[in-house]
Amino acid sequence: MSDLLSDPLNRPQIEFLLSLDGTGEALQEIVGEYLTMSEEGREELLRILHEGDTSAVELAAHTLKGASANVGATALADVCADIESHAREAQIEDTAGLTERFESEFARARDALHAVTVRP
Amino acid sequence: MRILIADDDPTSRLLLKAIVSKLGHESIVAEEGSRAWDLLSSGGIDVLLTDWMMPGVDGPELCRRVREGTGDSYVYIVLTTGLDHPEHILEGMSSGADDYLIKPVDSFAVQTRLIAAERMTELHGTLAQTQAELERANFDLLEQSLTDDLTGLGNRRRMEEDLIRTHARALRVGRTYGVALFDVDHFKLYNDHYGHVAGDETLRNVAACIDFIVRAGECAYRYGGEEFLLLMPDLGLGDSVLATGERIRRAVMEAAIPHAARPSLPPFVTLSGGVTSWSPGSPLSFMQVVEKADEALFQAKSAGRNRIHAAPGSVGDQIEPSAISR
Numbered sequence: 001m002s003d004l005l006s007d008p009l010n011r012p013q014i015e016f017l018l019s020l021d022g023t024g025e026a027l028q029e030i031v032g033e034y035l036t037m038s039e040e041g042r043e044e045l046l047r048i049l050h051e052g053d054t055s056a057v058e059l060a061a062h063t064l065k066g067a068s069a070n071v072g073a074t075a076l077a078d079v080c081a082d083i084e085s086h087a088r089e090a091q092i093e094d095t096a097g098l099t100e101r102f103e104s105e106f107a108r109a110r111d112a113l114h115a116v117t118v119r120p
Numbered sequence: 121m122r123i124l125i126a127d128d129d130p131t132s133r134l135l136l137k138a139i140v141s142k143l144g145h146e147s148i149v150a151e152e153g154s155r156a157w158d159l160l161s162s163g164g165i166d167v168l169l170t171d172w173m174m175p176g177v178d179g180p181e182l183c184r185r186v187r188e189g190t191g192d193s194y195v196y197i198v199l200t201t202g203l204d205h206p207e208h209i210l211e212g213m214s215s216g217a218d219d220y221l222i223k224p225v226d227s228f229a230v231q232t233r234l235i236a237a238e239r240m241t242e243l244h245g246t247l248a249q250t251q252a253e254l255e256r257a258n259f260d261l262l263e264q265s266l267t268d269d270l271t272g273l274g275n276r277r278r279m280e281e282d283l284i285r286t287h288a289r290a291l292r293v294g295r296t297y298g299v300a301l302f303d304v305d306h307f308k309l310y311n312d313h314y315g316h317v318a319g320d321e322t323l324r325n326v327a328a329c330i331d332f333i334v335r336a337g338e339c340a341y342r343y344g345g346e347e348f349l350l351l352m353p354d355l356g357l358g359d360s361v362l363a364t365g366e367r368i369r370r371a372v373m374e375a376a377i378p379h380a381a382r383p384s385l386p387p388f389v390t391l392s393g394g395v396t397s398w399s400p401g402s403p404l405s406f407m408q409v410v411e412k413a414d415e416a417l418f419q420a421k422s423a424g425r426n427r428i429h430a431a432p433g434s435v436g437d438q439i440e441p442s443a444i445s446r
């Protein structure tokens with residue numbers, strides 16, 4: 001559960017990515033890749049949540065969770081973990097609240113990551 | 121080390137690749153399990169960093185395949201998974217993983233695993249090398265235990281093994297085999313005159329003459345003392361055990377090893393020999409075949425030495441020694 005006013009990114013993870021090569025190129029590459037794949041992942045997740053395919057939801061949420069954690073989008077990763085565990089227990093009838101949280105955290109993470117990539 | 125990263129999530133692949141590269145190792149990546157398996161099958165991988173959940177061949181299946189494989193080198197496997205699935209870690213370790221990493225991974229965690237991986241792959245490499253050396257040593261020892269120290273010919277033990285095998289095979293498939301027994305003439309007088317060191321040298325030279333004459337598939341052995349046995353496992357219609365014996369007798373005589381102490385001419389080291397053969401239908405055992413050769417040898421000795429006698433009924437025993445070409 002996260003506070004909407006808090007930082008959507010785990011800064012130490014961003015610092016870690018930055019330290020990988022010292023130039024920030026690895027960070028740019030990883031975050032760039034994330035922004036592309038997460039957009040597709042989001043669309044896919046919303047579509048199958050609507051269809052109610054629990055095992056597909058579990059896998060999609062799992063993948064997005066792992067990728068989000070890699071780029072420090074911890075709050076988004078937490079929502080994905082909740083969706084994943086709900087799907088595993090086949091409880092996705094009440095997804096309105098989760099979907100709303102997901103959308104909100106997704107937008108916050110995306111904006112913050114965009115800001116990271118444009119940083120010199 | 122050469123590290124294979126298998127993960128369907130591109131950010132995880134990029135992250136692990138960057139970490140591994142920063143730690144000074146080489147890496148290759150696979151986007152799914154079956155591609156990873158192809159790369160593993162072609163060899164040269166020291167460490168596998170694999171995701172648990174992948175479409176197609178997943179992490180544990182990949183672990184099982186690596187462990188069932190018969191590759192010479194050890195692949196150190198580290199499973200990467202989320203903290204929320206402890207049962208995955210247990211299943212992965214049971215499937216053959218050596219260690220695990222919790223996602224998201226950090227440099228320190230990867231570094232510690234790679235230190236252990238380096239130690240393990242080195243240890244396995246040393247073990248494989250030691251095993252290969254032991255196998256070679258075992259083979260050498262076996263070979264030594266079947267070789268006569270003095271002459272380098274087969275020893276008595278190898279002779280018995282080969283006789284048993286040759287006899288059994290001749291019985292089963294209906295083959296004819298020949299046995300020749302040779303004895304160095306007046307060898308006691310030789311030793312008394314020249315000494316045992318020279319006697320040993322002469323036995324070595326006689327053995328070398330015999331070994332030079334034997335044909336592919338035939339084998340010569342030191343039967344004991346100054347006696348030698350030649351086994352001819354496959355005799356054809358045109359073959360003559362007597363002719364072979366003659367060739368060996370002549371070769372030794374023509375080596376012209378001086379033997380001044382013998383009471384008769386020529387003044388060289390010579391051989392007496394008895395030859396015989398076993399053909400399908402014969403009731404004799406291989407030991408009885410050797411006894412027959414020994415009887416023929418005794419006759420050759422009694423008849424004045426430096427000659428070959430064939431036991432009655434041997435293959436080619438009608439050939440006149442004078443008609444044998446060299």
